[in-house]
Amino acid sequence: MAEAVTQDLELWTYSSMSTRMNCPRKGHYRYDLRLAPWIEHKARPIGSAFHKGIETGDVAEALALFDRVMPRPNDQTQADQWANDRAVVEGMTTGALETWTRHAGGQREVQFRVPLVNPDTGRPSRSFMLAGKIDGIVDVGGQWVLEEYKSTGQMNKVYVDRLELDTQVTMYAYAAQRQWGIEIAAVLYRVARKPSIKQTQKETAAQYRERLIADYASRRDFYFFEFDLRRSQESLAEFERDLWVQTQRYLADRRAGFHPRNTSMCTQYGGCDYMPLCLGRPGAEDLFVIRAPHSELTEEEETVE
Ligand code: SF4
Incomplete structure (x- = not known):
């Protein structure tokens, strides 16, 4: 694949x-004022740790990330919940790595930067650069395939139908084609279901962990799903136009100052x-701090769902 194109333009991410x-x-x-809530919701530590385990092929790496993002609380009730969440990471990542074939070659957690273009003139935007991070891009039998990993509490037809319209993956397919001059043949979705069992009152956290890991190992068909979806070249061209229209609307707001x-x-x-x-609440500004945007490109965070 060719080298990335980089320019100093405002980033436009999913x-x-x-x-x-x-x-x-x-x-x-x-994104303009860079205000972030003083008390920010934690990144989704289970999903982030799961992604790290998939990226590295190592359950220990997943648990290490979880421990960094979510240190063990001192309060016992919170510590029990923390142990349960950690067990989910361990069971889900172990099961996923044993269930899904790891394609040799390709790249994982790969970043892209491509100029937005005006679909009518083909000229690059003077304001924006499309940016993001792709879970994986692999060569399968001579065809380029995007890998997309998800964890979900719900797995049903509605969930799968929605993925056909998933703008995030459309963006990734579009960007990969632009950045590396390749054609994306398919998107390989790998979805892990969050556990259907809970800790019982008779169980310790350690016993629940054991039961959970065994459940993930014995019910693979219930917990792990793998399927291909495609994006036509027409849908990617439509997405390019969507992007342009969205940025032009934003620029019009910015010019109007509203x-x-x-x-x-x-x-x-x-x-x-x-x-x-x-709401104009007195002292509302004290609830916010200035924080750089686009942390999903630099931090260990899950960006989807
Ligand atoms: S209008 Fe509603 S959604 Fe928009 S910033 Fe204000 S509170 Fe948030």
């Missing part, structure tokens, strides 16, 4: 794009962190 689309005001707070609110998103996903600012 996270920034989806935040700005969901609520332009929220995108303005986070970023509209989408109040239908205020209570989604447990409530918007920026509500105190939108």
Whole structure:
């Protein structure tokens, strides 16, 4: 594959794009003003650790990351929950590594940077660079395949149907084609289900860990899924136009000095962190700190779901 193209342009990532689309005001707070909640939700430590285990092929690496992101709490009740979450990482990663074939060659956790282009003129944007990190890109029998790893609490037809429209993976397929001049033949989804069993009152955390690991090992068909999805060249061309339109809308807001609110998103996903600012609560600004955006490109975080 050819070397990456890099330029000093504002980064347009899946996270920034989806935040700005969901609520332009929220995108303005986070990506223009760089405001982050003082008490930030922890990165999803189970998913992040699972990804690390898959990337390295090593359960110990997954657990080491979990321990770094989530040190063991002193409070006993919280420590029990922590031990259960750690057991999920161990059971899920062990089962995944034993279930899924690791394709030789290719690259994992690979970053891309490609200029956005105007689909009508083919000219690169003077403002934005598309950026992100791909779980894996491998050569399977002479064809390039993207690997995408997910962990989920729900695995059903609706979940799979939604993946066909998953913008994040569409972005990755588009970016990989642009950056390396290749054609992506398919996206290989590998999905691990979160556990269906819980610690009982009679069990210690250690006993639950043992039972959980055994459950992941004995019910592989229940916990692990693997399937291909495709992105047509037409859908990637449509995505290129989507991207351009979204950035032009954002630039128009920026020129106008006004970023509209989408109040239908205020209570989604447990409530918007920026509500105190939108409500004009006294002292609301003290709830935020200045923090660089796009941490998903530099930190050990899971970026999906
Ligand atoms: S509180 Fe509502 S309007 Fe304000 S930034 Fe959040 S989602 Fe947007």
